[in-house]
Amino acid sequence: MHFALPMLIMGAALGVRGAACRSCHAAIVDSFAMTGMGRSISVPRVEAGDRLTHTVGGMTKAMAFAVGSGNAGKSYVWRLGDSLFQSPLAWYREKGRWDLAPGYERDTNPNFYRPIVEECLTCHTGGVRTIAGTQSRYPFAGAPPAIGCERCHGEGEAHAARPSRGNIVNPVRLAPKLRDSVCESCHLGGEARIPNPGRAFADFVPGMALEEVFSVYVSGDAAQRVTGHVEQMASARCASDPKLWCGSCHDPHRQPAATDRPRYYRERCVQCHAVMDHETKRGGDCAACHMPKAQAHDGGHTAFTDHRIRLKGESRPGPQLRAWRKGPFEERGLALAYLTVSEKRGSLADLQEAVRRLNPLLAGKPDRAMLTAAGMLALRQNKARQAVEWLRQVLSEEPESARNHANLAAAFLAAGDRERAATEAREAMRIEPLLEEPYGILAEAEPAKAAEWRALYRQRARR
Ligand code: HEC
Ligand code: HEC
Ligand code: HEC
Ligand code: HEC
Ligand code: HEC
Ligand code: HEC
Ligand code: HEC
Numbered sequence: 001m002h003f004a005l006p007m008l009i010m011g012a013a014l015g016v017r018g019a020a021c022r023s024c025h026a027a028i029v030d031s032f033a034m035t036g037m038g039r040s041i042s043v044p045r046v047e048a049g050d051r052l053t054h055t056v057g058g059m060t061k062a063m064a065f066a067v068g069s070g071n072a073g074k075s076y077v078w079r080l081g082d083s084l085f086q087s088p089l090a091w092y093r094e095k096g097r098w099d100l101a102p103g104y105e106r107d108t109n110p111n112f113y114r115p116i117v118e119e120c121l122t123c124h125t126g127g128v129r130t131i132a133g134t135q136s137r138y139p140f141a142g143a144p145p146a147i148g149c150e151r152c153h154g155e156g157e158a159h160a161a162r163p164s165r166g167n168i169v170n171p172v173r174l175a176p177k178l179r180d181s182v183c184e185s186c187h188l189g190g191e192a193r194i195p196n197p198g199r200a201f202a203d204f205v206p207g208m209a210l211e212e213v214f215s216v217y218v219s220g221d222a223a224q225r226v227t228g229h230v231e232q233m234a235s236a237r238c239a240s241d242p243k244l245w246c247g248s249c250h251d252p253h254r255q256p257a258a259t260d261r262p263r264y265y266r267e268r269c270v271q272c273h274a275v276m277d278h279e280t281k282r283g284g285d286c287a288a289c290h291m292p293k294a295q296a297h298d299g300g301h302t303a304f305t306d307h308r309i310r311l312k313g314e315s316r317p318g319p320q321l322r323a324w325r326k327g328p329f330e331e332r333g334l335a336l337a338y339l340t341v342s343e344k345r346g347s348l349a350d351l352q353e354a355v356r357r358l359n360p361l362l363a364g365k366p367d368r369a370m371l372t373a374a375g376m377l378a379l380r381q382n383k384a385r386q387a388v389e390w391l392r393q394v395l396s397e398e399p400e401s402a403r404n405h406a407n408l409a410a411a412f413l414a415a416g417d418r419e420r421a422a423t424e425a426r427e428a429m430r431i432e433p434l435l436e437e438p439y440g441i442l443a444e445a446e447p448a449k450a451a452e453w454r455a456l457y458r459q460r461a462r463r
Contacts, residue, residue, distance in 0.1 A: 211327030
């Protein structure tokens with residue numbers, strides 16, 4: 001929702017739930033269940049104030065589950081067969097009302113057909129994967145599990161059977177980079193997150209460095225992003241103490257009660273800061289003055305806590321993209337990151353930067369994501385034949401992918417080869433019948449049957 005849908009979509013198992021840990025860690029399991037993370041997914045209920053059906057533009061859909069605890073807000077997901085789509089309506093707690101979901105504000109004709117891609121559920125659930133080769137088909141019925149113990153402690157089966165410190169990850173005992181990676185895997189949104197060749201976001205497990213799976217590209221402008229806590233924290237002067245990390249102030253198993261928050265966080269500050277004269281104001285609530293609430297521009301009218309911890313009025317922006325941490329595929333990642341950003345911002349300068357960086361890399365051994373990027377860029381530059389070549393190569397490496405067939409179909413169509421365009425579009429449709437694009441391509445490739453193709457999509461999508 002607060003992310004543009006990525007053009008390059010990479011990549012089922014449900015992890016161990018708290019139940020497997022409860023016999024020995026009952027207090028932690030129970031208090032974690034009350035946190036936002038422990039309630040990150042729920043099934044809509046009238047008693048919870050949910051609307052079980054959403055109506056927008058004369059269309060009504062029944063909601064399958066909600067994303068978000070409601071601490072800030074909730075987004076809703078509906079299901080058609082095994083495909084998941086987002087509702088354009090969301091609930092905002094602070095405002096106490098329903099409104100368009102983040103990302104739909106400027107949509108003049110909001111509809112129910114934005115696919116729920118894997119990245120979204122990787123951050124918000126216990127971990128689920130799409131059916132291979134599809135963009136939003138999932139192998140589970142009902143709702144996915146909420147974020148669970150294994151997202152920070154890794155696989156726990158062996159430990160539950162024979163408890164020892166040696167067979168479970170404890171983030172605090174990891175080296176700083178690996179420790180921080182655990183929280184960063186979900187709390188560092190950046191401008192673009194680019195998986196390494198052949199990797200999916202969901203491949204990350206605690207104990208790894210983020211860069212073993214993907215790199216995050218930032219611009220230094222994290223002031224008010226929902227997933228900007230990590231970047232903000234790093235720019236705080238407090239971070240000159242190498243001991244500072246998310247866990248210095250947060251116990252992920254427990255959210256302090258609203259009335260207890262000033263005291264709770266003050267205790268965290270005075271671990272490092274001598275008690276000061278000036279703090280007696282505002283009841284000694286350090287965070288109220290030094291970490292004020294601010295509107296997140298991508299969070300849909302919700303206030304988030306400013307983690308830059310600073311004196312008044314400073315800002316430290318930075319224009320260009322850079323990798324959050326050094327990774328093995330930095331140049332490639334940067335090229336793909338500029339492409340993602342150019343789509344998000346609709347910016348020509350970023351697009352040019354992407355092209356400038358990608359071209360020299362294509363002479364080497366480009367992987368699928370790079371070939372796809374090259375193909376889509378060629379298509380935009382009206383070099384359809386060239387696009388066909390790149391995209392054919394992608395498809396030959398990963399034939400069972402709706403996205404790859406659809407991309408190649410678009411390239412054939414642009415190159416004037418309607419017959420091959422239609423063949424590829426049909427393949428895409430076979431793998432993911434609710435992907436809309438192939439129907440449009442078929443309508444253009446077979447003008448005599450255009451109305452039929454459009455009707456078939458509407459029928460299948462119940463539109
Ligand atoms: C049968 C009892 C039992 C079960 C079930 C169990 N644990 Fe433990 N756990 C322990 C014991 C005992 C320790 C302390 C081990 C030690 O200090 O040597 C421990 C320690 C831990 C630690 C701290 C490790 C460290 O390095 O400090 C974590 C984290 C942990 N457990 C997580 C889990 C998770 C997650 C689950 C569920 C998947 C789980 N435990 C299931 C008994 C259990
Ligand atoms: C699997 C992804 C994921 C990981 C890993 C993760 N978080 Fe979160 N975190 C979230 C999401 C999503 C929310 C918002 C949950 C909601 O309210 O729906 C959140 C919320 C929070 C909150 C607000 C209070 C609460 O409990 O909801 C804190 C504090 C927090 N995370 C700290 C951390 C820290 C510290 C770490 C690392 C030790 C961490 N998180 C790791 C996804 C994650
Ligand atoms: C990079 C990981 C990431 C991705 C991708 C992501 N989110 Fe989030 N989202 C978060 C984190 C972390 C928070 C909590 C931030 C906070 O509390 O400040 C959050 C907050 C939210 C909230 C508010 C929850 C609450 O009440 O605190 C909603 C609703 C939400 N996201 C929905 C979505 C949806 C829907 C998608 C995909 C279409 C999505 N997000 C994609 C990480 C992510
Ligand atoms: C968002 C990340 C996150 C999640 C989710 C999480 N933990 Fe933890 N856990 C941590 C961190 C960080 C520590 C280290 C806390 C410290 O010592 O500062 C920890 C420590 C522990 C410990 C050892 C220290 C102690 O407090 O006893 C146990 C046991 C544990 N967790 C169990 C669980 C269980 C069971 C679950 C699932 C209900 C769970 N954790 C979910 C991050 C998490
Ligand atoms: C792990 C230790 C640690 C913790 C915890 C911590 N700080 Fe800091 N903080 C520091 C260090 C180190 C500095 C830098 C001091 C310096 O440069 O003289 C600093 C600097 C600051 C500054 C000066 C900022 C500036 O721009 O000059 C403020 C304000 C501050 N901290 C407030 C807080 C508050 C409020 C909390 C609790 C919410 C907190 N700190 C928690 C270590 C910490
Ligand atoms: C110096 C203390 C401190 C550190 C370190 C810290 N936080 Fe926070 N965090 C706070 C305070 C204070 C709040 C506001 C809590 C409240 O109002 O309930 C907060 C709130 C949050 C929230 C809830 C949404 C919001 O913005 O209000 C999330 C999510 C969060 N922090 C994530 C993180 C992550 C991730 C890290 C590590 C990169 C981190 N925090 C490090 C003090 C800290
Ligand atoms: C009423 C608001 C308020 C509260 C409460 C407050 N501060 Fe401050 N703090 C300020 C302001 C304003 C300044 C800047 C003072 C200046 O410019 O001389 C400041 C300056 C600081 C500095 C940097 C200057 C220095 O003296 O080193 C630190 C560190 C700091 N505060 C930490 C804290 C901590 C820790 C707490 C809680 C124990 C706290 N503050 C509570 C408003 C507050």
